[in-house]
Amino acid sequence: MGADIAEQLNEETRRRYVKGKKLGEGTYAIVYRGHLAADPAQAVAIKKIKVNADYKDGLTMDAIREVKFLQELSHPNIIAMHAVFSSRNQNLNLVLEFLPLGDLEMLIRGSDSVAYGIADIKAWMAMLARAVHFCHSRFVLHRDIKPNNLLIAADGTVKLADFGLARGFADPYSPMTHNVITRWYRPPELFFRARFYSGAVDVWSMGCVFAELVMRTPFMPGNTDIDQVSVISRAIGTPTEDNWPGVSSLEGYVPVAKDKVNPVQGKQYYLGLFGLVGPLGVDLLMSMLVLDPRRRATTRKVLAHDWWRAEPKPTKKEELPKKGGGESRVGEDLKRRGGELENGRSDKVARKLDFGGK
Amino acid sequence: MAEDDIYRSSTQYRLWSFSRSALHELRERTNHLAAARVRAAFPPSAPVPDCLTPSEELALVTYYCKQCLSLGSFLDFPTGVVATATQYLKRFYLTNSPMTYHPKALLPTALFLATKTENHHVPLRDFARRLPRTEPDDVLAPEFLLTQGLRFAFDVRHPHRGLKGAYLELRALADGKGVAPPRSARAGASPADLQREMRRLPPRSTKGEAAATATALADTDKDRDAAPPAALQQRLQDAYGRANESLRGPALLSDAYFHFSPAQIWLGALWAADEPLARFYVATKLPAASGAAPTRQDGGGGGAPLASTKRLVPALQACADMLAAHSDDGAGPSSSSSSSATAAAAAPGARSKDDLVRIDKKLYQCRNPDKLDLVGLNRAQKRDQAGLDGRLDENVAKRRRVEREKGEKEAEEVFGGALKGVGNGGGGEDAGGGEGTTEAEKKEMAA
Numbered sequence: 067m068g069a070d071i072a073e074q075l076n077e078e079t080r081r082r083y084v085k086g087k088k089l090g091e092g093t094y095a096i097v098y099r100g101h102l103a104a105d106p107a108q109a110v111a112i113k114k115i116k117v118n119a120d121y122k123d124g125l126t127m128d129a130i131r132e133v134k135f136l137q138e139l140s141h142p143n144i145i146a147m148h149a150v151f152s153s154r155n156q157n158l159n160l161v162l163e164f165l166p167l168g169d170l171e172m173l174i175r176g177s178d179s180v181a182y183g184i185a186d187i188k189a190w191m192a193m194l195a196r197a198v199h200f201c202h203s204r205f206v207l208h209r210d211i212k213p214n215n216l217l218i219a220a221d222g223t224v225k226l227a228d229f230g231l232a233r234g235f236a237d238p239y240s241p242m243t244h245n246v247i248t249r250w251y252r253p254p255e256l257f258f259r260a261r262f263y264s265g266a267v268d269v270w271s272m273g274c275v276f277a278e279l280v281m282r283t284p285f286m287p288g289n290t291d292i293d294q295v296s297v298i299s300r301a302i303g304t305p306t307e308d309n310w311p312g313v314s315s316l317e318g319y320v321p322v323a324k325d326k327v328n329p330v331q332g333k334q335y336y337l338g339l340f341g342l343v344g345p346l347g348v349d350l351l352m353s354m355l356v357l358d359p360r361r362r363a364t365t366r367k368v369l370a371h372d373w374w375r376a377e378p379k380p381t382k383k384e385e386l387p388k389k390g391g392g393e394s395r396v397g398e399d400l401k402r403r404g405g406e407l408e409n410g411r412s413d414k415v416a417r418k419l420d421f422g423g424k
Numbered sequence: 425m426a427e428d429d430i431y432r433s434s435t436q437y438r439l440w441s442f443s444r445s446a447l448h449e450l451r452e453r454t455n456h457l458a459a460a461r462v463r464a465a466f467p468p469s470a471p472v473p474d475c476l477t478p479s480e481e482l483a484l485v486t487y488y489c490k491q492c493l494s495l496g497s498f499l500d501f502p503t504g505v506v507a508t509a510t511q512y513l514k515r516f517y518l519t520n521s522p523m524t525y526h527p528k529a530l531l532p533t534a535l536f537l538a539t540k541t542e543n544h545h546v547p548l549r550d551f552a553r554r555l556p557r558t559e560p561d562d563v564l565a566p567e568f569l570l571t572q573g574l575r576f577a578f579d580v581r582h583p584h585r586g587l588k589g590a591y592l593e594l595r596a597l598a599d600g601k602g603v604a605p606p607r608s609a610r611a612g613a614s615p616a617d618l619q620r621e622m623r624r625l626p627p628r629s630t631k632g633e634a635a636a637t638a639t640a641l642a643d644t645d646k647d648r649d650a651a652p653p654a655a656l657q658q659r660l661q662d663a664y665g666r667a668n669e670s671l672r673g674p675a676l677l678s679d680a681y682f683h684f685s686p687a688q689i690w691l692g693a694l695w696a697a698d699e700p701l702a703r704f705y706v707a708t709k710l711p712a713a714s715g716a717a718p719t720r721q722d723g724g725g726g727g728a729p730l731a732s733t734k735r736l737v738p739a740l741q742a743c744a745d746m747l748a749a750h751s752d753d754g755a756g757p758s759s760s761s762s763s764s765a766t767a768a769a770a771a772p773g774a775r776s777k778d779d780l781v782r783i784d785k786k787l788y789q790c791r792n793p794d795k796l797d798l799v800g801l802n803r804a805q806k807r808d809q810a811g812l813d814g815r816l817d818e819n820v821a822k823r824r825r826v827e828r829e830k831g832e833k834e835a836e837e838v839f840g841g842a843l844k845g846v847g848n849g850g851g852g853e854d855a856g857g858g859e860g861t862t863e864a865e866k867k868e869m870a871a
């Protein structure tokens with residue numbers, strides 16, 4: 067007996083791929099290696115969404131968001147989703163491009179440290195900036211930019227991945243949740259529980275990644291949400307009405323006694339920490355880490371910055387330093403990240419609490 | 425179709441845009457397959473069921489889309505959620521038949537999925553509690569089926585925001601604060617010129633005067649009195665109101681989303697609401713004829729994928745006709761006053777209530793008995809049970825009888841008092857008379 071057309075289409079898609087061995091496991095998915103049935107040389111990654119027994123509302127928001135946005139976004143610096151299919155027992159499978167060289171976090175802090183320089187950072191940051199600009203031009207916020215969501219293709223291209231927290235922001239009157247973005251990369255307005263925000267939240271995260279690439283350690287590693295606000299105040303400056311008009315009317319804003327206010331750090335301070343990237347690079351970094359989201363750089367401004375054209379030129383992607391090994395590293399990476407969770411990094415806090423939507 | 429890159433890369437364009445003939449064929453194929461499955465699922469001894477025709481299926485789906493709109497406003501959901509849910513239903517039923525999955529069962533699921541995809545997630549329990557006789561399981565059981573039918577494309581692009589943008593631009597033009605971009609037909613006109621021109625626009629035509637308006641517009645308006653500012657503002661507001669209405673109803677119920685880009689839909693709605701105004705707006709945006717096709721760069725409007733007036737106008741006219749044909753949809757027997765043949769053909773949902781009751785009754789005779797218990801099917805499939813089909817087969821006959829009886833009762837509930845007027849509560853095998861039968865017969869012969 068023939069199946070419905072919808073079923074047939076799904077079946078055709080499923081048959082186009084062969085699932086291989088397990089590559090890794092994340093919070094809400096298991097990732098397998100796979101290839102095209104017709105051509106074993108064409109590798110893919112198959113991300114099988116786990117059934118979440120605690121979630122009583124059907125398909126999870128993570129899965130919905132990831133599928134929804136990856137279906138619409140096609141860009142060289144965003145992980146490509148080739149297809150989606152369901153298996154017989156109703157598991158959702160995302161066929162993604164295979165990205166065998168780990169992620170930026172592994173390059174930044176890998177056990178056998180990879181040497182890289184300013185030109186490499188410039189190349190990686192440019193790819194990140196293009197990816198985020200593309201998202202924003204399509205009215206999509208990523209809301210979880212961090213080094214381990216920046217995967218690396220076999221040819222060295224950086225690809226923004228993990229759209230499980232993304233959302234559209236075309237409607238400026240629709241409130242959003244403030245509980246997004248992994249803590250160390252989360253901008254101050256979200257700690258103050260802003261409900262109306264913009265692409266500036268992602269730009270802050272980009273700034274944090276930039277700083278981390280230079281320092282090779284997270285720039286603002288807070289231990290708790292409250293601690294994170296003080297870390298930001300120390301690292302960048304205390305948000306006040308002076309440097310951020312309107313901040314005190316945000317719901318979660320806590321006034322700071324005058325004598326406790328840290329002035330916004332000047333260029334000298336940044337040059338001291340990030341002088342490696344030169345005055346132009348520092349200028350770009352500072353523009354991404356402006357406290358007031360309205361004065362923070364947009365991705366358009368970021369891309370127009372002179373730093374990209376200044377010496378040294380960004381490294382060609384084929385010449386970018388790579389973490390050798392590929393697949394065997396994936397396992398290490400998972401172990402390492404598990405450890406970090408114990409150290410209080412709580413990577414997934416935002417995601418877990420975000421089921422309420424908005 | 426659309427010129428715009430962003431729209432072109434969307435799933436709405438890639439997976440869910442069709443020519444009229446392709447859409448028609450797809451519905452025929454879906455109906456055909458489903459009917460064959462229904463027949464195969466009935467035991468040979470039973471009388472061959474009289475299956476729904478594609479147009480009957482469409483009428484039923486359109487009816488449930490309308491129910492979706494009512495349910496959405498009853499639940500006080502944002503426009504975006506409700507609009508998306510209706511498109512989910514319309515998309516789902518391009519490759520699935522109501523004979524296999526009753527739209528009544530899919531409606532809450534579509535609405536619930538839309539709350540999740542449109543950032544308005546309502547906890548399932550609360551959602552189910554607010555619906556009559558609905559358990560959380562009833563809502564979730566078809567979710568997977570629905571996502572598969574949607575080909576895992578959850579994004580739906582709507583015209584509502586674009587219309588709002590255009591309205592704001594038109595208001596600025598009326599206030600003498602608007603400009604027309606360099607390559608548009610009105611490039612070079614000063615804000616004051618544009619305002620003057622706008623005040624002298626011919627009055628909007630009522631139906632049947634469209635041709636006259638077009639000529640009137642051609643030999644411009646030197647003699648016409650300028651409308652006072654307040655009157656112009658009122659006119660804008662009225663046009664916006666009417667266009668908005670058609671985006672909230674006809675645009676969602678018709679096949680507009682399958683044939684037109686969001687920009688074409690809102691412009692089509694504006695066209696239907698006030699054609700001279702829409703023509704003027706288009707002239708301030710686009711070159712009269714393409715040639716040097718401009719890339720879109722206007723900030724407002726919502727990114728209309730338009731090339732030139734010349735190419736756009738026929739699409740807008742067609743879209744406006746389609747919306748008009750659906751504008752009185754549901755208000756009893758179709759009273760379509762449109763003279764256009766395309767418009768009449770594009771109003772398949774305009775069925776009388778009696779006719780819908782007849783179709784719904786007919787459906788209860790030809791539902792695929794294997795797919796009645798969605799909750800049970802879903803549970804079984806999740807457990808990945810192999811022996812599923814056999815087990816169901818044993819129950820088919822009994823289940824079918826029970827469902828038939830239950831079906832009649834449910835139809836009564838869904839369509840309320842209307843059933844009483846129809847009489848003939850027995851609803852025998854020959855329930856489908858007239859057009860339905862002939863179409864079914866044609867299909868039989870073709871098979």
Ligand SMILES: Nc1ncnc2c1ncn2[C@@H]1O[C@H](COP(=O)(O)OP(=O)(O)O)[C@@H](O)[C@H]1O
Pocket residue numbers: 089090091092093094095096097111145162163164165166214217228396399400
């Ligand atoms: N496209 C891919 N190509 C190769 N490996 C991948 C790909 N996506 C994910 N992986 C591997 O599978 C693991 C789990 O993926 P994911 O669920 O996205 O991780 P997480 O939840 O940790 O971000 C990742 O740590 C990575 O090693």
